[in-house]
Each structure stands twice: as C-alpha cells, then as structure tokens.
Amino acid sequence: MVMTNLTSHGLAILMTLFIAGSFLSAAELSGIIHPVALTLLRFIGAVIAFSPVILTIPKHRSAIKKVLPKSLIISLFYSVFFLCMFKSLETTTALNTTALYTLVPFITAVLCFVFFRETISGYMLNAYTMGTVGAMWVIFKGDINTIFALSLNNGDLYFLMGCFSMAGFSIAMKTLYQGESMPAMVFCTLIGGAIWMALVLIFIGQPLEIDKIRETDYFHILYLALFATLFSTLIMQKITVQLGPTKVMAYVFMTPALVILLQFVLQGQSINSPIYPGIILSVIATFYLQKVSTNKVKST
Structure with a gap:
C-alpha cells in the first residue's frame, strides 16, 4: 500500500507537469483557431491515439457500453x-483566471465535505491558505501591490463557476467509478468531451477551421492531445480513486511554479528571485496537505 501511495503521488506530480506544459502549448496556439475548436481537436486526437488500446482488448471494449453513461456525466464537468474559461476570457484577464484557479483545491474540499462528509480541519485550512498565497505569489511575481489590486468582474464569476465544475469533475470520478475498466472509462470520458465540444461548436455556428493550422502548430496540438488530455486524464482518474479528490487537487498549487520551471528549461527564461518564496510555499503547502489529509482519514 505504501508503494502504491508513493507511486500515486509521483503520478500526480507528473500529471501536474503535463498540465503546466499545456499552458505553454496553448499560448503558442492562441488566436489561431477558436478555443472550443482547439479543445475539440484535443479530445479527438486523444480518442484516436487511445482507440487501438481499447478496441483491441476485449475486456476494455466490452466495458464501453456500461461506462459510457457515467463518462458522459464526468466529461460534462x-x-x-472549458466553456466557462472561454466565456470568462472575453471580459477578464488570464492573470485573474490563473489566480482564481488556485481556489480549486479548497472548493474540492468543500464539495468532499458535502458529498462524502470529509471534514475540513484547521490544519487543512492553513494548508489551503498557504498554497493559495504561494501560488498567487508566483503568478504575480512577488508584487504585493498587484495582488492587492486584483479586482473581479463578471468574467471572473464565469470562471469561478468553471472552478466549481473542475472540482465537480474530480468528485464525479470518485463517485461514479465502481471498479469498471479504468481505461474504458477514460476512453469514454474523452469521447464525451468531444461530443460536448462538437455540440457547442454546432450551437454557436463556429467552423473547425483546420485549414488555419500551420505545420509548426501540430506539435503543440499533439502535445495537448496526448500529454495534457489523454495521459493527464488517465492519471487523474486513476489517482483520484486511489488518493481521493482532496489530495489530487492539492497539486494545483504547484502548477504556476512548474510553468515557471518549464519556461526556464525549454525557453531559457530566467527565474526571478522574488518568486522563490512563492515556489517554496506552494510546494510545502501541497505536501503538507497530503499529510494532514492522511492524518484526518486515520483519525476518522
């Protein structure tokens, strides 16, 4: 069991790294095609890549019919x-949405209290506060005046709804999974995401506009489809069942720091010393939350 938990936490860090990398690829693709169309391509690419694994193994293939209804619910969250994110960015900034995204771990904990009666101890509240402060310190590059100047508008309210939906995504996986084929559930979740995004494109009358994609863009689309969508979804659904939504979502605090690290490694951007305290605080809060969550479970 110890090795299983250590492996799950290692996978959680890997998943967070994949998600951090998606910010860099998404930035490269920004403005080329509609964001909903881009998300649809992510799902379609992931489905195509995963199809040989699912369709050639009888136990996974036979589970599709059973898990598809559940997966449609999971993928809806x-x-x-994504829809709330796209809507919010019409009237707010990426900086605001990134800051609000750090609230997802706390929102997840609240929903776990509502649905699973998991209590939120004072130690956990301290960890959430520490993680949020650390992540925002990284996002705003240690500029306290900018942090206090953060103002919210209607776009931020849309994104806040999206944060609740992302927390619901984790809760739904924990609730609906009942020992079925995990690969089949992930496959159907990806299919569900493609269905929902295709319906949105039809509803808003937006063409896919594949012709606008440049040859150099396909690397980033492939990364988003395989690493930020397929592998991340596989890992998230697996470790959420093992660790629970609260522990998994705690790794959100490390996302801004990992984005900075990837920019340093891949793009040669320097890491400014004022953000070091935020990086350290984010990491401490993430692992502290794992510890206090474990202690809480043992004591109940």
Whole structure:
C-alpha cells in the first residue's frame, strides 16, 4: 500500500507537469483557431491515439457500453470548465483566471465535505491558505501591490463557476467509478468531451477551421492531445480513486511554479528571485496537505 501511495503521488506530480506544459502549448496556439475548436481537436486526437488500446482488448471494449453513461456525466464537468474559461476570457484577464484557479483545491474540499462528509480541519485550512498565497505569489511575481489590486468582474464569476465544475469533475470520478475498466472509462470520458465540444461548436455556428493550422502548430496540438488530455486524464482518474479528490487537487498549487520551471528549461527564461518564496510555499503547502489529509482519514 505504501508503494502504491508513493507511486500515486509521483503520478500526480507528473500529471501536474503535463498540465503546466499545456499552458505553454496553448499560448503558442492562441488566436489561431477558436478555443472550443482547439479543445475539440484535443479530445479527438486523444480518442484516436487511445482507440487501438481499447478496441483491441476485449475486456476494455466490452466495458464501453456500461461506462459510457457515467463518462458522459464526468466529461460534462470537464467541458463546462472549458466553456466557462472561454466565456470568462472575453471580459477578464488570464492573470485573474490563473489566480482564481488556485481556489480549486479548497472548493474540492468543500464539495468532499458535502458529498462524502470529509471534514475540513484547521490544519487543512492553513494548508489551503498557504498554497493559495504561494501560488498567487508566483503568478504575480512577488508584487504585493498587484495582488492587492486584483479586482473581479463578471468574467471572473464565469470562471469561478468553471472552478466549481473542475472540482465537480474530480468528485464525479470518485463517485461514479465502481471498479469498471479504468481505461474504458477514460476512453469514454474523452469521447464525451468531444461530443460536448462538437455540440457547442454546432450551437454557436463556429467552423473547425483546420485549414488555419500551420505545420509548426501540430506539435503543440499533439502535445495537448496526448500529454495534457489523454495521459493527464488517465492519471487523474486513476489517482483520484486511489488518493481521493482532496489530495489530487492539492497539486494545483504547484502548477504556476512548474510553468515557471518549464519556461526556464525549454525557453531559457530566467527565474526571478522574488518568486522563490512563492515556489517554496506552494510546494510545502501541497505536501503538507497530503499529510494532514492522511492524518484526518486515520483519525476518522
């Protein structure tokens, strides 16, 4: 069991790294095609890549019919998050949405209290506060005046709804999974995401516009489809069942720091010393939350 938990936490860090990398690829693709169309391509690419694994193994293939209805619900939460993000960015900034995204671990804990009666101890509240402060310190590059100047508008309210949906995505996986084929459930979740995004494109009358994609863009689309969508969804659904939504979502605090690290490694951007305290605080809060969550479970 110890090795299983250590492996799950290692996978959680890997998943967070994949998600951090998606910010860099998404930035490269920004403005080329509609964000909903881009998300649809992410899901379609992931489905195509995963199809040989699912369709050639009888036990996974036979589970599709059983898990598809559940997966459509799970993928709906994921899709609503993206829709709220796209809507919010019409009237707010990426900086605001990134800051609000650090609230997802706390929102997840609240929903776990509502649905699973998991209590939120004072130690956990301290960890959430520490993680949020650390992540925002990284986002705003240690500029306290900018942090206090953060103002919210209607776009931020849309994204806040999306944050609740992302937390619901994790809760739905924990609730609906009942020992079925995990690969089949992930496959159907990806299909569900493609269905929801295709319906949105039809509803808003937006063409896919594949012709606008440049040859150099396909690397980033492939990364988003495989690493930020397929592998991340596989890992998230697996470790959420093992660790629970609260512990998994705690790794959100490390996302801004990992984005900075990837920019340093891949793009040669320097890491400014004022953000070091935020990086350290984010990491401490993430692992502290794992510890206090474990202690809480043992004591109940």
